[in-house]
Amino acid sequence: MLRRHTAVLVLAGLFAAAMLLSLFTHSTGVVHNDPARNIWIPPELTMPVKLQVAYNDQRIFFHYRWPAREPHVFTDLLRYSHGKWQRQLRTPVGSDPDGIYEDRLAMMVDDGSVPEFQRYGGYITVGANMRDFTGSGPDAAHRRKYLPATRRDPNDWYSIVDKATLDAQRRAGYFLDLWHWRAHLSNPLGRSDDQHIAWYRLYDSGEPLFVSNWDADGGQPRWMFDPDRAGVRALRWEDVSGGHGDIKGPYYLAAAAAVPFDAAHEWREGDVIPGQVLREPSGSRDEIRVQGQGRWADGYWDVTLVRALDTGHPLEDKVLRDQGVYTIALSVHRDARASRWHYVSLPLQLGLGRQAELMATRFNGDTPDWNRVDARELTLFYPGQVSWKHLSSARHAGSKYIAKGVPVKYRHKETQLAQYGVEIEFDREIRRQWALSLIAGVLLVASFVFSVSLLLGHRED
Amino acid sequence: MGPYHAIMVHFPVALWMVASGIVIFRGLSDGPLARALDRVLLTFLAIGVATGVVSYALGLLVWPPDTLQTTPLGRNHMIAASWSLCCWAAVLFLRWRVGERVWEGFVNRLIMVGLGVLGASQLAATGTLGGHLHGAPAYLSELLRPFGWDVYQTFYLPTWVLVVLAVVIVAMPALAIVATRGRAVRLERQEAGP
Numbered sequence: 001m002l003r004r005h006t007a008v009l010v011l012a013g014l015f016a017a018a019m020l021l022s023l024f025t026h027s028t029g030v031v032h033n034d035p036a037r038n039i040w041i042p043p044e045l046t047m048p049v050k051l052q053v054a055y056n057d058q059r060i061f062f063h064y065r066w067p068a069r070e071p072h073v074f075t076d077l078l079r080y081s082h083g084k085w086q087r088q089l090r091t092p093v094g095s096d097p098d099g100i101y102e103d104r105l106a107m108m109v110d111d112g113s114v115p116e117f118q119r120y121g122g123y124i125t126v127g128a129n130m131r132d133f134t135g136s137g138p139d140a141a142h143r144r145k146y147l148p149a150t151r152r153d154p155n156d157w158y159s160i161v162d163k164a165t166l167d168a169q170r171r172a173g174y175f176l177d178l179w180h181w182r183a184h185l186s187n188p189l190g191r192s193d194d195q196h197i198a199w200y201r202l203y204d205s206g207e208p209l210f211v212s213n214w215d216a217d218g219g220q221p222r223w224m225f226d227p228d229r230a231g232v233r234a235l236r237w238e239d240v241s242g243g244h245g246d247i248k249g250p251y252y253l254a255a256a257a258a259v260p261f262d263a264a265h266e267w268r269e270g271d272v273i274p275g276q277v278l279r280e281p282s283g284s285r286d287e288i289r290v291q292g293q294g295r296w297a298d299g300y301w302d303v304t305l306v307r308a309l310d311t312g313h314p315l316e317d318k319v320l321r322d323q324g325v326y327t328i329a330l331s332v333h334r335d336a337r338a339s340r341w342h343y344v345s346l347p348l349q350l351g352l353g354r355q356a357e358l359m360a361t362r363f364n365g366d367t368p369d370w371n372r373v374d375a376r377e378l379t380l381f382y383p384g385q386v387s388w389k390h391l392s393s394a395r396h397a398g399s400k401y402i403a404k405g406v407p408v409k410y411r412h413k414e415t416q417l418a419q420y421g422v423e424i425e426f427d428r429e430i431r432r433q434w435a436l437s438l439i440a441g442v443l444l445v446a447s448f449v450f451s452v453s454l455l456l457g458h459r460e461d
Numbered sequence: 462m463g464p465y466h467a468i469m470v471h472f473p474v475a476l477w478m479v480a481s482g483i484v485i486f487r488g489l490s491d492g493p494l495a496r497a498l499d500r501v502l503l504t505f506l507a508i509g510v511a512t513g514v515v516s517y518a519l520g521l522l523v524w525p526p527d528t529l530q531t532t533p534l535g536r537n538h539m540i541a542a543s544w545s546l547c548c549w550a551a552v553l554f555l556r557w558r559v560g561e562r563v564w565e566g567f568v569n570r571l572i573m574v575g576l577g578v579l580g581a582s583q584l585a586a587t588g589t590l591g592g593h594l595h596g597a598p599a600y601l602s603e604l605l606r607p608f609g610w611d612v613y614q615t616f617y618l619p620t621w622v623l624v625v626l627a628v629v630i631v632a633m634p635a636l637a638i639v640a641t642r643g644r645a646v647r648l649e650r651q652e653a654g655p
Binding site for chain 2: 008014024447
């Protein structure tokens with residue numbers, strides 16, 4: 001028969017074991033990749049980006065350096081498979097299994113005309129039910145970034161204000177400049193794409209950097225590599241998939257080096273031709289250049305973008321001036337991820353000769369000496385499915401602070417926001433599990449103490 | 462209700478912290494001071510639990526339930542507060558029901574000290590999380606990290622652990638009842654004689 005003393009020891013052991021088990025297994029068992037719900041959690045929730053900024057009388061230079069295990073320089077491919085050409089254009093949920101999605105770096109810039117951006121960064125551009133959110137539906141592809149005041153109801157993507165109001169907003173500077181460096185679609189020509197965000201994520205005016213190489217009617221490419229110049233008519237699938245450190249071979253199709261597609265050629269299974277043809281842009285689309293080469297080496301991308309302080313396109317590009325303070329926010333796509341599977345930064349104040357979170361260094365001459373330019377290490381984080389609608393709603397405990405204009409950085413750190421971004425994707429499941437855990441903990445303590453009291457007896461026994 | 466909650470929590474925090482000190486001291490000492498402090502322990506615990514219940518209720522009114530339960534910090538604050546209250550109510554119950562016998566023997570003392578430390582730890586975590594929620598984060602949260610708890614991550618248990626806990630929750634009183642009845646049978650046999 002079990003002795004009382006032994007029973008108390010067993011109870012204490014059981015209780016302690018249950019506590020330790022809870023401590024070691026907590027916060028597990030719920031978060032998992034679920035492509036059917038557009039959920040894919042990156043293995044690393046944060047990443048660093050080193051940023052240096054310098055400017056002279058005419059131009060501003062941004063030098064970015066960020067880690068990437070391998071470069072991903074292909075996107076939108078046309079592949080010969082099973083006797084016909086097919087377009088390999090898709091937005092993967094998370095990392096593309098074949099590694100076919102280009103690395104990208106984007107930077108939003110504002111001059112103070114979008115005051116919410118100074119405080120909350122890119123969050124303000126993420127409306128409700130955006131594309132690739134869980135449950136956004138099959139018709140969500142066009143629901144992309146916009147600024148809140150471009151809608152009668154900021155949470156209704158379709159309630160766009162009238163054109164006269166949009167035009168007036170634009171003249172008032174209510175847009176975000178968007179620099180968009182792309183490892184395939186801009187870098188080979190030494191350019192960054194140039195966009196802006198207002199009622200939509202819009203391209204700047206001018207001839208684009210790339211045009212489609214897909215002849216939808218003919219079901220084949222329009223152009224191919226010039227075999228006399230490139231040595232090949234097409235690339236091979238096995239050479240382009242999986243990500244490669246060596247990008248010295250042909251990996252993009254430039255208009256100047258392309259020849260019309262030869263349908264009569266005996267194409268082989270696995271032949272691949274880029275789905276976009278690169279060409280010289282023009283107008284406002286041609287304002288951001290890559291200084292030197294944007295290159296990947298030893299696990300890092302090093303990219304320097306340069307632009308005129310004033311491009312002469314004030315309705316699409318933010319004009320930057322000496323002694324001005326501006327707000328920037330970065331994002332990085334790597335590991336063959338697209339759409340919302342990126343890392344973003346909190347807004348950062350950039351001062352051109354004025355005190356700010358990061359001061360751009362003024363220099364004389366044509367190019368800066370980066371060894372003399374202050375560097376800032378930013379932490380970028382996976383933002384999850386956090387929308388401006390959620391943040392400004394009563395469900396967000398900080399909404400009252402947003403209403404008061406308290407900046408996000410006052411209350412949150414990047415690691416914290418990354419964690420919140422993940423948890424909100426499993427909000428229902430985590431909340432249920434949390435409630436059950438709360439009850440289980442209460443019952444465990446109650447059960448233990450009740451049991452011990454039974455064994456020790458009443459004080460009057 | 463935030464300010465009232467902040468005012469009210471001072472009472473259970475103060476009373477339970479003192480109570481945890483008394484429990485630990487009494488667990489280590491049979492001296493007259495330890496015994497004297499033990500005599501006020503029940504009062505401290507009772508007032509602590511009463512004010513704790515009021516604080517808990519006020520805390521539930523600071524934000525709407527949906528808001529509180531949507532944020533990981535809110536969830537963690539609530540779970541820690543629930544367990545703190547439960548733990549100290551349990552200590553109160555044990556000390557009241559068993560009386561001074563809780564200080565008899567090493568195992569009994571170990572249980573009391575363990576509950577006191579557990580209650581104090583949960584109380585500290587609750588207070589720290591409350592500070593975070595009100596925009597005054599303390600470095601104490603960094604101390605929790607080596608123990609595997611990131612305060613920005615909701616504390617929840619996987620289903621299989623919940624099942625294990627359910628078994629333990631049922632098994633403990635069952636074990637106690639079996640052991641108690643066994644003792645009663647032995648006493649009856651002793652009284653009946655050979």
